[in-house]
Amino acid sequence: MPRVLVDAAAVPADRGALTRYVDGLVAALHRAGAEFVVVCQRTESEHYRRLAPSALVVPGPVAISNRAARLAWEQTGLPLLARQTGAEVIHAPYYSIPLGSGLPTVVTVHDATWFTEPDQHGPRASFFRSATRTAVRHARRVIVPSKATRDELVRVLSADPTRIDVAYHGVDQAQFHPPSEDEIRRAALRFGLHGQSYVAFLGALDPRKNVPNLIRGFAAAVKRLDEPPALVIGGGVHEDDVDAACREVEATVRVVRPGYLRAPDLPGFLGGALVVAFPSRGEGFGLPVLEAMACGAPVLTTHNTSLPEVGGDAVAYTEPDADSIATALGDLLGSPARRGQLREAGLARAREFTWDASAEAHLSSYQRAIE
Incomplete structure (x- = not known):
């Protein structure tokens, strides 16, 4: 196996989907006996040492907590660190890559919706479109989490399909599991439900997640019920469109917005829901769908992009x-x-x-990169 450096310095600390991807991959590379280096934020170094005791964990400079400084460090400090630690391959798990490092580079492109749904992303879209174009052009191998994302990169960027490797995400069955009654009760109390049933959403509240239409659809679905459930929207930040949708619904429709949820609360939150609704307009993979299924939740999602690859015949589908x-x-x-x-x-x-x-699919991609 080649010695790989995994650049986790860009991973946010909110334990969102990107963080869970890197955490799951790093722990699995350790179990596979891979020889690898993890570079990360200084505050995350002990976390990665616990996940992968066999890895060499190297804290990056404090300045890389700032995006501009991190991108500059990526082009200079990261290649130097790779050479110092004897890495043969650099894996950039989040769109941007070091150029001119002298080493084969593998990049993970999580989705192509920056190109196919630019109006659903806001001001960040131009940066990620530029970073993705550059990475796809210059990386030795491109890892994507679904066949749908591979096909979209080929379509919108004329990417070479022979340089793209599909590696589906996994799910941590220890963290995401059918919850106990106590876990369900604790989560419900945290949201102030006091015994009321609920429909759950988990994810970022950016436009492509389609939360305003979920709120409107939910309100219409429950308006004639004698004991309607609540809608609990977990994750993300409060967007203006979500606020507007909440103002549209009748006062009898209860929408609870707890914001980011603690990791220990997720099994109870997902597994305790009547339905987990994830009506996204487009995903590179759709990790919340997989995690909800692992918690024993009935899932409603859309046919868009990669979501049928994840849900298969085990979920219900809707138009958005x-x-x-x-x-x-x-x-x-x-x-x-x-x-x-x-x-x-x-x-x-x-x-x-x-x-x-x-992890096995990633290791195969690393090997192809040095060949």
């Missing part, structure tokens, strides 16, 4: 408009038997996605 969401969600809320079928199918489906299998 509010009327379709209302119909599909109403059908699920009215059918406990269907929710039970999805719960069992989702648990079985989630067991097919492991970080160990993902």
Whole structure:
């Protein structure tokens, strides 16, 4: 196996989907016996040492907590560190790569929606489009989390498909598991539900996640119910469009917005929901869908991009408009038997996605890079 340097310095500390990708990969590389180096933020060094005791964990300079400084360090300090630690391959797990490092570089491109859905991203889109173009052009290998993302890169960037490797994400079955009654109760108390059932959403609140249409569809689905559930929107920040959608719904419709959720609360939050709704307009993979299935939650998502690769026949599907969401969600809320079928199918489906299998695919990509 080649000695690889994994650049985790760009990974945010919010334990979101990108963080869970790098954490899952690093731990699985350790289990696979890989020889590798992890460079990270100084505050994260002990975390990565616990995840991968066999890895050489190198804290980066304090300045890389600033994006501009980190990007500058990526071009100069990172290649120097790679040579000092004897790395044969650099893996950049988040779009941008060092140029002129003299070493083969592998980059993970998580999705192509910066190109296909630019209006769904806001001011960050131009940076990520530029970084992705550069990375796809100059990296020796490109890792993507789904066949849909591979096909989109070929379509929108004329990327060479022979240089793209698909490595599905895994799910940490220890963290994401069918919750106990106590875990469900603790999560519900944290959200102030006091015994009220709920529909859950987990993810960033950027436009492509389609949260405003979820709110409108949910309101229409529950308006005639005698004991309507709440809608709990976990994760992200409060966006103006989400605020506007909340103002549109009747006062009797309860929408709870706790913001970012602690990792220990996620199994109870997901597994305790009547339905986990994730009506995204486009994903590179769709990790919340996989994690919800692993927690035993019935999932409602869309047919868009990679989501059918993750959900298969184990989830329910809807179009992303509010009327379709209302119909599909109403059908699920009215059918406990269907929710039970999805719960069992989702648990079985989630067991097919492991970080160990993902790490093997990454190791194969590293090997191809030096060949």
